[in-house]
Amino acid sequence: MDFPITRIKGGVGAAKGFLTGGVSCGIKNPDSDRLDLALIYSEVPSVAAGAFTTNRVQAAPVKVSKNHFADGDVRAIVVNSGNANACTGVQGIQDARTMCKGVAKPLKLRRTQVGVCSTGVIGLPMPMSRVEPRMEELVASLDKKKGNDVARAIITSDTREKELAISFDIDGHRVRLGGCVKGAGMICPSMATMLCFITTDANLSQSCLERAVKESVEESFNRITIDGDMSTNDTVMVMANGASGMPLVARGSEGCKQFRDALGWLMLELAKEIVRDGERVTKFVTVKVEGARTHLDAKKVAEAVCKSALVKSSWNGEDPNWGRIIHAVGYSRARIREELIDIHIGGKAACLGGLQAETPMEDLRKIVAKPEFEIVINLNRGEAGYTMYSSDLSPEYVDFNRSEYAYWKQARKDGLV
Template identity: 40%
Template sequence: MTEIASIAGVRLASVAANIKPWNRDDLVLVALDPGAAVAATFTRNSFCAAPVTVAKEHLCSGGVRALLINAGNANAATGERGIADARACCAAVGRALQLPPEQVLPFSTGVIGEPLPLEKLLEAIPVAASRLAADGWSDAARAIMTTDTRPKLAQRSVTLDGETISVVGMAKGSGMIQPNMATMLAYVATDADIEPQLLQSLLRESVAASFNRITVDGDTSTNDAAVLIASGTAGPRLDKADDDNYRRLRDAIVQVHVELAQAIVRDGEGATKFVTVQVRGAASSDEAFKVAFAVGESPLVKTALYASDPNWGRLVMAVGNSGVEGLDPSRVNLFVDEVQLVAGGGLAPGYTEEAGQRVFARPEFTITVDLGRGGAAEHIWTCDLSRDYVAINAEYRS
């Protein structure tokens, strides 16, 4: 990948805390200069991890100046000890950077149900604080990986009032991926100057267009979070959503989030196919999403994708199993790329197995479902379900 731009006012460091028996960095510290604005969204899983609970509390306090991210241990389902450990990590960062602990947001990813190896983190945090640098994005993207096979980075630039504004982002995730965030962590930063409430609104909008449209296996993690940072070091002050400068910046941030979201699906555990599920002709957006995720999360559909098997019966099964009330099968049409499989609820005239198989054999293609019920349309991104997915997750704690 091309060299990742730095964001003025944002410094990163990656170190090895040896959280698991691996030979790699697994702890990232991000330091923000005074004046930065920070927005975040978190998992909706009721068993949310201790760092999520603490991060939410600290975010409400305002004035966030640091993020701490560890891989290898989720610090989830760890009770009061988990909360205490997350707070102890924040306090350690505060000591190292001379900040109040409430200005630190903790994040963890990895195995659920195991206590955080706190002493290892407490030893590594001062080392990370001594290595902070503006060019740490690539190393950080590798350090936050768990079952990911490659780091996930994206960047864009946009001109606002003649000044170049940068947007840089990193993410991790490849399994336990489902909307409402997933077992993913995402961090995007810009040097733009954005009013904090507008930044939070922008993040919600961008997540809806990106991370909430992906699924690998239908499981929502305990730890997922997305963070958007505006260091405020460049460009005009943005405080109105109807401003042209804001719209241009919003588009760049959405593009970064979409690229990161799609990278997660492409790197889905054992995935060999990247598939867009497009639903049109729906009565509402919610209905379109309901059908899209029913198709994109069906194990039978996903294994057919892996086999490059145009088993269209599994597709109509998933559409019919979506829970849409009053769905009329005789109005449903279904396509894969340029090939129509289903017309009026049955096999399309002229369809051949060979034509369907050619599309299913592609590494990327689009499944289009037309419900014939209205004008709403939505899309999601999914992948296949392979033998490697089972092996990776069966051996995850080994």
């Protein structure tokens, strides 16, 4: 960004005019007191925009929220963890709508002014007998300083909450922008397995916000991968309420461009934190593709390398195996010439012109032994480029995901299956 920003506290609750809260329902485990139901609410009218999973199998809350966001008139978001409410049929749709109604009525909103999200195990009905009775308490929990409660309530296999807030000037007016995100496994481009909620008190036109969200998602959450799996519930929701008191910012204006740059920066930082907190990962790897003939060719190469189980396994083993990288480049379906490909790891040449470079292997091994490093792949065929953020694949990841569905035992006790 070419303008200054200031990091501030508050996460998704940092912007003026927004209240946040969270409660414990015991959705996944009735004996647990961890927060698993959260609410974000704008005290004044707001505009909203969202991005949703491109998976052809979509969870009930995704279907409901896409409909509610169609007009951009959303003032509240209710979200739960512990159950994805996915592949739950007509009852799932009804449960998602019931969650919207549960907060809409006490907030004096229409049901369609509430977005709804869920994350957790796929295929099990929502335990609404534990959720519905807590709706009044959820609304009563709303406060100006509980942004962290939302960040904590939405995590599943995450090891920690992930939130960020900033302030900056648009046309001489100070505005605030804050958000939180969850995601650690089933992370793949074209939205990762993630939920992201962002609020701002900037006064934006609907079209300005929609364009900013679309472009920012493409350059952040659509550029990360951990395990190559795309979920049924992926969602990004952004609300802007104008509580900063600034004049309306129209699409195409310099102010809209400034907001888009700030939103893009915030989303990218949150996206990187998803990768760093990936399920049992030990490496954060930036993969830059340069010299491609087209943007699409660069993207194909980056995705092939970042999704390769062989490449990711070598990163976990701290093995600078550039052969696995170039073989992924070769099957990416991008237009490449083997004899032109250069690969640098941590700034040192591993492959030049498709052949082994003279850099000592031990020097490269020291680089990939670090928790974070960068790989640059130059195709030397044009000017286009693309950057992605990935991780290694560990034995611990496999072990962790072998036992995730213990929740089915509790579901049987609840009479849900």
